[in-house]
Amino acid sequence: MRLPEKGLTRGPRVNILVDGEPASAYVGESVAAALMADGAMRTRTTAGGEPRGLFCGMGVCFDCLVEVDGVPNTRACVTWVREGMRIDRQDGPGTAPS
Known part of the structure; x- marks a missing residue:
């Protein structure tokens, strides 16, 4: 559940997929x-x-690595969400797409 939005100004809502499930985020938010x-x-x-x-x-420690749109080892804290983005939690070291 998202925190109450009172006092917050957010960008437009975008639809994303997290581990294959629909979710929403806002332009200007990091993954x-x-x-x-x-x-x-x-x-x-x-x-x-x-x-x-x-x-x-x-973006210094690399603990927040995820796979974004098929690209493994993407730092979630310095990657901005966008409409239609597919985010998957990563298990082990990511492998480059072939």
């Missing part, structure tokens, strides 16, 4: 913000199965 607003605290798991999520929030 990480959209995931957290949708209730997802885990963005990926390590090769050893440990959960990871948003840590530094500024």
Whole structure:
């Protein structure tokens, strides 16, 4: 559930897919913000199965890696949402699309 919007000014609403499920976000939000607003605290798991999520929030630590539109190892905290974006939580090291 999203936080109440009182006092917030957001961009236009966009439709995204998170792990194949429809979700909404707002232009100007990062992928990480959209995931957290949708209730997802885990963005990926390590090769050893440990959960990871948003840590530094500024693109330095690489804990928030997700797959965006088929591109693995995308930093969720510095990637802006857009209409129709497909976001998948990543398991282990991402592999480049062939």
